[in-house]
Amino acid sequence: MAKDVKPTRKNLMEIEDRIELSERGHGTLEKKRDGLIMEFMDILDKAQDVRGDLADDYEDAQKTINMARAMEGDVAVRGAAAALQEHPEITTESKNIMGVVVPQIESSRVSKSLDQRGYGIMGTSARIDEAAEAYEDLLESIILAAEVETAMKKMLREIETTKRRVNALEFKLLPDLYDSQEYIEQKLEEQEREETFRLKKIKDKKEQEERAEREAKDDVEETRAAATGDTAGTESEEMGQSTAGGVPGGD
Amino acid sequence: MSQEIAVVGSPEFTTGFRLAGVRRFENVPDDEKDASLDDAATAALEDEDVGIVVMHDDDLEYLSRGVRQEVETSVEPVVVTIGSGTGGGGLREQIKRAIGIDLMEEDEQD
Numbered sequence: 410m411a412k413d414v415k416p417t418r419k420n421l422m423e424i425e426d427r428i429e430l431s432e433r434g435h436g437t438l439e440k441k442r443d444g445l446i447m448e449f450m451d452i453l454d455k456a457q458d459v460r461g462d463l464a465d466d467y468e469d470a471q472k473t474i475n476m477a478r479a480m481e482g483d484v485a486v487r488g489a490a491a492a493l494q495e496h497p498e499i500t501t502e503s504k505n506i507m508g509v510v511v512p513q514i515e516s517s518r519v520s521k522s523l524d525q526r527g528y529g530i531m532g533t534s535a536r537i538d539e540a541a542e543a544y545e546d547l548l549e550s551i552i553l554a555a556e557v558e559t560a561m562k563k564m565l566r567e568i569e570t571t572k573r574r575v576n577a578l579e580f581k582l583l584p585d586l587y588d589s590q591e592y593i594e595q596k597l598e599e600q601e602r603e604e605t606f607r608l609k610k611i612k613d614k615k616e617q618e619e620r621a622e623r624e625a626k627d628d629v630e631e632t633r634a635a636a637t638g639d640t641a642g643t644e645s646e647e648m649g650q651s652t653a654g655g656v657p658g659g660d
Numbered sequence: 661m662s663q664e665i666a667v668v669g670s671p672e673f674t675t676g677f678r679l680a681g682v683r684r685f686e687n688v689p690d691d692e693k694d695a696s697l698d699d700a701a702t703a704a705l706e707d708e709d710v711g712i713v714v715m716h717d718d719d720l721e722y723l724s725r726g727v728r729q730e731v732e733t734s735v736e737p738v739v740v741t742i743g744s745g746t747g748g749g750g751l752r753e754q755i756k757r758a759i760g761i762d763l764m765e766e767d768e769q770d
Binding site: 446449450453463464467470471474486487489490491493495496497498499500501517518519521540541543547548551552554558559561562563565566568569572 | 661662663664665671675676677678679680681682683711712714733735738740742743751754755757758759763
């Protein structure tokens with residue numbers, strides 16, 4: 410809080426430095442957040458398309474496997490499923506979008522030819538092949554959806570973190586720093602006014618003392634001057650008397 | 661490092677994926693989902709060889725709160741849910757929280 414800081418010039422300078430840094434950081438983080446949101450919008454559009462395709466593929470796959478089950482029986486479908494020898498694999502590489510590492514998933518052995526599937530051609534019907542093919546397409550869509558959804562989740566986390574940082578700077582740190590700055594400035598101004606007032610008082614007092622001293626000095630001088638004047642008058646009087654007395658004596 | 665795709669759900673759900681070659685699967689019959697789906701999902705999520713976990717949207721209802729949250733937010737492995745069409749219930753909430761607007765609702769209306 411503002412009241413916790415000591416109102417000194419050093420603290421004021423430190424707070425001003427922190428305000429400058431925080432404002433710069435706030436601006437940068439805001440730009441990062443906006444950039445991330447724009448990138449996220451692009452990915453969201455892509456995700457909506459992928460989701461749509463995924464739903465269609467799932468519907469198709471379900472239709473074909475239900476048909477296969479109906480025609481061949483559940484046991485035959487499960488038997489064919491258990492006979493598969495080639496298994497799809499995925500490898501992940503990473504891509505950097507504004508500091509967020511998002512995956513790029515590469516798949517292998519998802520779509521297979523009839524002879525690669527492993528179940529006998531003679532023992533199974535075309536319905537099972539169709540179902541397998543539909544599920545292979547569905548897996549391709551799932552891999553694409555996984556890539557896009559991972560990117561979305563990671564970007565959302567980053568957006569949330571950046572947003573929290575921006576809000577913390579905007580609504581907590583910067584207002585506190587401005588309060589502290591204002592508090593210190595007011596305190597320093599108050600101290601300055603008190604100092605000016607004190608100096609003025611001291612000056613007045615000094616002037617009063619000097620005036621009193623000067624007056625006292627003047628009084629003394631006046632008294633002395635008056636005293637000197639009295640002495641001179643007496644002397645001249647005395648001299649006059651002696652002259653008056655002497656002239657006759659001189660004659 | 662190459663990873664695999666795992667499927668968690670009822671035998672009817674997993675059979676199709678097995679037909680496409682998926683060998684990592686957790687079969688949980690419908691009447692055991694309340695008791696066993698949590699463990700099955702956790703086992704798939706904790707397997708380091710699994711890169712993508714596929715689940716049915718409706719199966720999320722059977723998961724406990726903690727596991728469901730883990731499923732919705734997990735990135736490695738990522739969980740893809742299919743079935744109800746909308747997809748990504750957790751993702752939608754996350755978008756609302758992070759961006760402040762329900763962008764998916766907007767897209768649905770379009």
